[in-house]
Amino acid sequence: MAAEGNAKPAKKLSLKENYALLTRGLGWEPSYEKQEEIFRNISFEGIKIHDWEKWEDPFRLTMDAYWKYQGEKERKLYAIVDAFQQNNGQFNVTDARYVQALKIFINGITELEYDSHRGFSMLAREFPGVGPRIAAQMQSLDELRHATTQIHTISQYAKYFTGMNEFPYQFDRAWYLSIPKSFFEDAVTSGPFEFIVAISFAFEYVLTNLAFMPWMSGAAFNGDMATVSFGFSAQSDEARHMTLGIEVIKFLLEQDPANVPLVQKWIDKWFWRGYRLLSLLATMMDYMLPKRVMAWNEAWEIYYEQNGGALFADLARYGIKPPTRAPETIAEKGLVAHQMWSVFYANRDAVGFQMWLPSEEEMDWMSEKYPDTFDKYYRPRYEYWREMEKAGTPFKNTTLPQLCQVCQWPCLFTEPNDPTTLSLRETEYKGETFHMCSDGCKDIFDDTPEKFVHAWLPVHQIYQGNCFLPDVDPTAPGFNPMYEALRYMGIKPGVDGGDFKGSADATNWEKWTSRPANIHEGAYTDAVRDTGNQSDVARKAV
Amino acid sequence: MTVEIRTKSVKPLTNSFGHLQRRFGDKPATRYQEATYDIQSSANFHYKPLWDPEREMFDVRRTAITMKDWYALKDPRQFYYGNYTTTRAKQQDALDRTLDFVEKRDLLRAMPADTRALIEHAIVPLRHYEWGANTNSAHVAAYAYGTAVTSPAMMNTMDRLGMAQHISRIGLLIDGNSGESLLASKTTWTDHADWQPLRREVERMFVTRDWFEVFIAQILVADALVYPLFFQHLDSAIAAGNGSALSSLTDYLMRWYEETGKWVDAVIKTAAAENPENKALLSGWTVTWRDRLVTALAPIAQSTLGNQSEDALAAVVAAFNTRAAKLGLSV
Ligand SMILES: [Fe+2]
Numbered sequence: 001m002a003a004e005g006n007a008k009p010a011k012k013l014s015l016k017e018n019y020a021l022l023t024r025g026l027g028w029e030p031s032y033e034k035q036e037e038i039f040r041n042i043s044f045e046g047i048k049i050h051d052w053e054k055w056e057d058p059f060r061l062t063m064d065a066y067w068k069y070q071g072e073k074e075r076k077l078y079a080i081v082d083a084f085q086q087n088n089g090q091f092n093v094t095d096a097r098y099v100q101a102l103k104i105f106i107n108g109i110t111e112l113e114y115d116s117h118r119g120f121s122m123l124a125r126e127f128p129g130v131g132p133r134i135a136a137q138m139q140s141l142d143e144l145r146h147a148t149t150q151i152h153t154i155s156q157y158a159k160y161f162t163g164m165n166e167f168p169y170q171f172d173r174a175w176y177l178s179i180p181k182s183f184f185e186d187a188v189t190s191g192p193f194e195f196i197v198a199i200s201f202a203f204e205y206v207l208t209n210l211a212f213m214p215w216m217s218g219a220a221f222n223g224d225m226a227t228v229s230f231g232f233s234a235q236s237d238e239a240r241h242m243t244l245g246i247e248v249i250k251f252l253l254e255q256d257p258a259n260v261p262l263v264q265k266w267i268d269k270w271f272w273r274g275y276r277l278l279s280l281l282a283t284m285m286d287y288m289l290p291k292r293v294m295a296w297n298e299a300w301e302i303y304y305e306q307n308g309g310a311l312f313a314d315l316a317r318y319g320i321k322p323p324t325r326a327p328e329t330i331a332e333k334g335l336v337a338h339q340m341w342s343v344f345y346a347n348r349d350a351v352g353f354q355m356w357l358p359s360e361e362e363m364d365w366m367s368e369k370y371p372d373t374f375d376k377y378y379r380p381r382y383e384y385w386r387e388m389e390k391a392g393t394p395f396k397n398t399t400l401p402q403l404c405q406v407c408q409w410p411c412l413f414t415e416p417n418d419p420t421t422l423s424l425r426e427t428e429y430k431g432e433t434f435h436m437c438s439d440g441c442k443d444i445f446d447d448t449p450e451k452f453v454h455a456w457l458p459v460h461q462i463y464q465g466n467c468f469l470p471d472v473d474p475t476a477p478g479f480n481p482m483y484e485a486l487r488y489m490g491i492k493p494g495v496d497g498g499d500f501k502g503s504a505d506a507t508n509w510e511k512w513t514s515r516p517a518n519i520h521e522g523a524y525t526d527a528v529r530d531t532g533n534q535s536d537v538a539r540k541a542v
Numbered sequence: 543m544t545v546e547i548r549t550k551s552v553k554p555l556t557n558s559f560g561h562l563q564r565r566f567g568d569k570p571a572t573r574y575q576e577a578t579y580d581i582q583s584s585a586n587f588h589y590k591p592l593w594d595p596e597r598e599m600f601d602v603r604r605t606a607i608t609m610k611d612w613y614a615l616k617d618p619r620q621f622y623y624g625n626y627t628t629t630r631a632k633q634q635d636a637l638d639r640t641l642d643f644v645e646k647r648d649l650l651r652a653m654p655a656d657t658r659a660l661i662e663h664a665i666v667p668l669r670h671y672e673w674g675a676n677t678n679s680a681h682v683a684a685y686a687y688g689t690a691v692t693s694p695a696m697m698n699t700m701d702r703l704g705m706a707q708h709i710s711r712i713g714l715l716i717d718g719n720s721g722e723s724l725l726a727s728k729t730t731w732t733d734h735a736d737w738q739p740l741r742r743e744v745e746r747m748f749v750t751r752d753w754f755e756v757f758i759a760q761i762l763v764a765d766a767l768v769y770p771l772f773f774q775h776l777d778s779a780i781a782a783g784n785g786s787a788l789s790s791l792t793d794y795l796m797r798w799y800e801e802t803g804k805w806v807d808a809v810i811k812t813a814a815a816e817n818p819e820n821k822a823l824l825s826g827w828t829v830t831w832r833d834r835l836v837t838a839l840a841p842i843a844q845s846t847l848g849n850q851s852e853d854a855l856a857a858v859v860a861a862f863n864t865r866a867a868k869l870g871l872s873v
């Protein structure tokens with residue numbers, strides 16, 4: 001029998017050859033159905049692709065390698081997660097204020113990972129080229145991983161702290177969570193090319209490091225082993241996703257010169273939308289981490305001004321310019337974190353996490369980090385509010401803020417170069433006036449008003465009476481619209497949000513750990529037996 | 543630093559997420575439940591999708607099937623990303639040992655020329671069938687409703703890429719890593735008369751928009767005919783004269799098919815039991831696609847199995863009909 005066999009010795013394949021043989025040849029030119037009937041979404045945006053074969057696969061992973069590599073990472077990650085749960089790792093974080101930042105994470109970010117899974121599934125179906133489709137498929141599955149590992153790690157916190165227990169429900173309803181929700185829905189409801197430029201390039205490639213590095217070091221610094229573990233485990237996924245982002249841009253730009261202005265428009269739009277979304281991180285970094293890593297303005301300098309500058313210098317040869325609204329982001333880098341914290345503080349009864357005023361020690365840090373702005377504009381405000389708190393008449397906003405039609409932030413930002421003048425823009429469209437927070441958002445609205453008029457603006461919806469549960473009777477005596485709107489949003493009034501001091505989280509923390517709930521303010525309750533450093537507490541607690 | 547705290551006595555405020563408590567009561571949740579239930583957004587969508595302005599971004603109206611609760615369509619394997627990848631990694635490790643064994647001994651290349659030609663003609667082109675299945679499965683992941691369906695559908699999509707690559711490796715074991723058999727198999731798939739009726743049906747699935755119909759056509763019907771026909775009947779015919787070298791490689795495909803069948807069966811059975819309209823629709827699609835696909839498979843079955851082909855196809859169809867009836871379909 002062997003004599004009949006093929007006698008030539010078998011070749012050894014390089015990884016690259018192996019990948020090419022196992023992957024690129026899989027597709028075929030359909031002949032029974034028309035190409036445009038099979039891939040129906042790739043022409044309406046106006047992007048021209050002449051040759052999908054020119055796509056360079058950024059990572060040459062066959063499925064067997066993917067399974068093994070990812071399976072190994074999962075094995076290690078879940079070993080840590082199991083240990084974290086067994087050892088009550090949730091109590092190892094610096095203090096209970098840190099957990100408030102995790103609430104924003106699970107309620108506002110985790111669902112984006114799922115949306116991303118769906119967005120990439122659509123590309124996985126709709127791109128005609130084998131290479132980009134496989135890249136999109138792997139990312140779609142990776143994004144499921146991110147949603148899953150975040151839920152599995154944060155679920156331990158959700159068992160012991162308030163405000164994390166209704167994350168999918170809140171994500172669809174809470175007024176400030178429409179900021180991340182509308183961001184990703186804008187991308188998924190776009191065409192496939194805008195989606196991939198928005199998410200893979202503008203978000204993952206240009207902005208992810210900014211979210212990743214300060215946030216993960218913040219978690220590490222504050223003893224949050226769960227977040228650190230899923231974060232670092234996701235890092236090699238992110239590296240692949242970023243490579244996809246840059247590969248996509250080059251591919252689109254090289255395929256046809258007519259693609260350049262479209263890509264530029266999307267870069268301008270998604271840079272601004274991504275920046276507005278990440279501004280949330282500004283306030284988390286500067287105000288919510290009990291032990292701080294770096295200030296927002298420093299992060300912006302490193303991760304956008306320096307790294308982004310180099311990137312756009314490199315893309316100049318394609319005729320791509322830096323995002324039009326980049327100068328505004330640089331001008332206001334000393335303002336955003338403080339303006340946001342102020343707005344959240346003022347509206348603390350209407351959010352699902354607890355708020356506090358920065359301590360002396362924290363304000364001194366901000367004075368040092370923001371020498372041009374903090375002492376001049378924000379310290380006096382906080383000191384005044386501190387006095388009001390002491391006087392028993394704490395400052396509160398009782399009406400809901402005006403939201404930007406595009407980014408859905410409250411119109412809380414000032415003119416980038418003038419911290420004393422609120423930045424308000426508006427556009428008339430079909431007889432109606434729409435409000436925007438900035439020139440960046442107004443550019444976006446004016447380019448596609450027909451899309452943005454459909455935005456589900458929570459504050460408008462509340463005023464229109466669309467945010468009450470079915471058991472509510474608005475004509476009943478004692479009807480409290482704000483209380484009912486919060487219930488609709490999945491926020492437990494007086495429990496999830498409000499003042500940190502006196503909250504269930506702060507009180508439980510001190511009872512359970514004997515450590516202060518706010519390391520900068522000393523004990524709130526008698527449960528704290530020692531306000532000294534943590535190792536002291538630990539020794540005594542054993 | 544580990545802080546030792548008297549936490550042994552600390553009782554959690556809650557045992558699981560609110561959405562899981564409402565479904566399963568106040569008790570600790572499994573990792574599958576945490577990763578799956580109610581994760582997809584379901585309310586207050588912001589914009590009209592440019593690619594489907596008549597519907598919401600996630601919309602139950604992308605299929606004619608209706609469910610009171612789309613999360614009833616659960617995966618009995620309880621796959622979430624972690625146990626999915628570790629399961630596949632382990633299976634791949636075992637498969638690698640088999641591939642290594644076959645390669646070191648040149649078991650496929652030692653087969654007679656006509657057998658090698660038969661494998662090239664009738665097994666290797668299935669890599670393109672798998673790529674088609676990948677497209678169809680991605681369609682389900684993209685447009686279905688609810689994480690309970692989209693998550694296993696995405697895993698299935700990746701599985702199909704894995705199966706396409708495994709079948710390609712069979713080609714490489716035959717052609718000594720030259721890739722010639724892969725090039726040839728593509729022409730066979732696109733041009734040879736034996737394969738055109740099947741390719742025609744795969745391409746028909748590409749233009750079918752209702753995601754549940756695509757699920758029925760590809761993942762229920764086509765797979766239930768293709769897998770047993772090629773990896774059991776044809777495989778046995780080849781093994782009869784040549785030993786079990788090929789079977790050691792197709793066994794992986796059959797095991798994967800059987801494992802996936804548990805998920806497929808649970809989905810179809812639950813959807814069919816939901817209401818009579820579902821049952822009628824699912825049954826109708828099943829019959830239509832079964833009849834199309836049986837006709838489409840006849841030429842390749844005939845040219846490879848000769849006078850056994852009718853019996854083989856009939857056996858495959860009979861087994862499928864029994865399975866479909868058990869799922870509550872009228873076929
Ligand atoms: Fe992600």
Ligand SMILES: [Fe+2]
Binds near residue numbers: 404437
């Ligand atoms: Fe805005």
